[in-house]
Structures are given as structure tokens and as C-alpha cells.
Amino acid sequence: LKQKWTYWYLNDDRQACWEDRLKPVCTFSTVEEFWALYNNIRPPSGLNCLCDYNVFKNGIQPMWEVPENRKGGRWLITIEKGRPGEIMDLIWLEILIAMIGEQFGEDMDLICGLVCNVRGKGSKVSDECVDWSAEEGNLRIGQVLKQKLLGAEVPPGCATPLFDWLKYEDHDSCQKKSGSTVKVSRL
Template sequence: MTSTAIPPAAVAANNNTLNSALAAEQISSPASPVDKPVDEKKQLEEGEIEENPSEGDSQTKTIFDDASKFNVKHPLFSTWTLYFDSPQSKSLPKTPQTTPAMPQGSHGWMADIRKVVSFDSVEEFWGLYNNIIPPSQLPGKANYYLFKNGIIPAWEDPQNKNGGKWSIQVPKNSESKSSIDRMWLYTMLAAIGETFETASTDSENAPSPTQSDLITGVIVSPRPAFYRISIWTREASDVNVLDTDAIKARLLNIGKHFKTSVLGYELEQKLTEGGFQTELTFDAHKDSEKKVNKNKFTV
């Protein structure tokens, strides 16, 4: 497995940044700056990057101080790329900038996927998020794919081929239409903040690793009768492996964190109520490709 060591300082900076980002979720328009006193001698926090201030303005301002005239960026540990496809995207023109690389064996099904943009800071993420259609308003059979830069949202990508996914389906109704956008936002924030493996009280078998690179991307898929949110991982496990196995323990910890801290459910809460609702389930890509169900496990 290829892993990237995350320095403790970067982990702390990411956590602080994402906590601030959650608090600033209501930032929706450059025309609505946040009124907050700014200390002219304010020191940069660890991990922040100061850009050239505008002429006549020597104050340090983050996006949380001023949504349009900030001069400090909060860098992410990784660069991320957003992709999109829908039945309508087939008619959109293709350019080198919007066409992702085709992994060997993809059989051309990726021809309809368009690359939207890559970003590497919290500010760029919010700029993107505030200017795209939320999942609740997308047509059926559309998909948003948010993946680490250089990883294509396909089973055939070398970073995905031995992996799997956590996924959940939520029926489309008036309640879920108001909550799916929040679920997707928090899923993206957990991904770009590298917090899916944050230690919890239930993670004694899988404490936060010094090397954490299991997550390759996250996907939201509106369908005519339900929404599906998925987390893709570069490694997989199955129901027959002991929970104390190193990889399975990490996967279970990701699933628990996803269910409770990101989606907002109780850990022991049963979600299936019939219809299109599912439990939070993990299965390997190889099993999904072969339509094998016996190796799935849930939290």
C-alpha cells in the first residue's frame, strides 16, 4: 500500500481549519462579509499562508474575517479534484481541461465524466461549493466525484482497484432533500480535512495512524428514488476477516466515524426501514463488479 505520512503539525492545522470551516458554513456570498474585529498585529496560525495584501491594507484577514477581501489561505494537506457526470453531460463539449485520463480497462464508460476543478485550500473549496448545484437539485443519474488529485473515480485506477467503499442510500423525500446537502458537505469536509480516521472512544483497535492514506475519494449519486453517498478506499476487507485485523480495524473506524460524526446517526441505530433505505455498508470493488453480496459488512 502506498501511504503518505501526515506530519502532526499538518494534522493539527487541518483539524483547526476544518473546525473553522464548519463554523463558517453560512458564508454564501462575497457580498456578505463577516463582521469581525481584526487585530492589526494578528499572528498567522500554524499552516496558514499569507498572500500579498491589497493596496493600502496591511491587516491580516482570513475568509472568516472578510469573505471577499481575505489575504490568508488555509492550505489542505492534499490537492483534490471534483468531477461530474449526468445524462446531460454527454452533450457538453470536451476539452483537455475537462477530460480526465482514462484508466486502462475503463471500457469508455468514463467518456461522460467531466473534470470541474482542482483545489488545495479551504478558501478554494468554499468558492467551488458556493457556485455549484447542490445534490438535492441535481437530476437523477447525476454524480459528483471528489477525489484526491491524480486518482480517477474508477475501479480500474491503480489506487482503487484493490479497494472498496462505504456507502449508504437515503430515500428521496421532503426530509432527505433538506438533509442530503448537509450530509454531502460534511462528507467532503471530512475528506479534504483528512479526518475520517480521527480516533474515537470506539476505536481502541484502530487509533489514528501515523500514516493515513486509505481514503481516495467520496461520491454522491442522486437517483430517481434515493440518494447514495460513498467513501472509496484503496484497501478492502470482508466479513470473514477478524475485526482486529489492521486494515479491517481502520475500515471499521472510518465507517463508525462516517455514520456518527459525519452523517449524524447513533452508532447502534438501525437505519433500514424498508424501501430504498440501507444500512451503512462496506464492500470491495471486486465484489461489486461480480455482484457478490456475501462479503459485505455494516456498522
């Protein structure tokens, strides 16, 4: 791999503060190290509700408040409640491989990590970007995400497409809970 990545886990202990729930699991820098880790942990569908997986460039914490993320945004894919767990696992793995495999070309510098939030009302996978104002680069990232997911081999019995739409949100608007989102595509 061209760079090191850190796999993080956020547990579901709501009694602890958020920072104490977030733990680095492993840092990897080779394909072999990645698969050794990935094949020995639960897939996202096996996590408890309120748990997260994060994979970020080594040295960047998966928090909006850190300098590398403060002016960022995210491409968001929502997985509706009731969809098979294999769908979330496939979306996570397809985007994860694209990210660590540098398949976003010249726009890799805009990507800081990937997040999977397991929630009861519907889970989310989001590709985290460092600069919400880099509109052209962020749009190209969204196009690659769409291409990767539309080209994914879907497990038998699972409805296609894997997602209904992608949307891009800047972190500042998300924190303020305002509606500054852009619907990029409806499939």
C-alpha cells in the same frame, strides 16, 4: 489543506459513453478554494437524476478500474427515495468536510475519494477506500463516518437519524453483483 483534491462531475447524457460523461470541474488545495467552488455549484439535491459528484485525491480518477481503486471498497449510505434533498446535501457536505479536513486520522491513506450518485430509486453517498482488505482501518473509517453523521445538525423538519445503516462493500463483489456486504450498524 494537506493535499490537493479534484471535484468531478458525471452528466446524465446516456447517449455518451461513461468516460466521456465524466469531467473534472476543479482542483483545489485550500479551504478558500473549496468554499469558492462549493458555494457556486448546485448541491447534490439540485442535480438531475443519473448525475454524480466525485471528489478524489488529485491524480486519482473516480473509476474502479484505475490501479488506485482496483482493490478498493466503499462505505455506502443509501438515501431513500422521498427523503428531503437537504438530507443528501447534509450527508455529502459532512463527509466531504471530514475527508478534505483529514478527520480520519491515520487512516487517511486508505481513503481515495467520495462519491454522490443521484438516482430515481434512491441516491447514494459513498466513501471510497483503496484497500478492502485493510479491515481495521476501514472499520475505523466507518466509525468516524457514523460519528460525524450522528453529530450533524439536522435541518428543522427532517427526520433523524440521517441514515438507517452504513455498509461496507468491496468493489470486486459489487462488480459481480454478489452479496459480499457487511452491515456495520443499524441505527
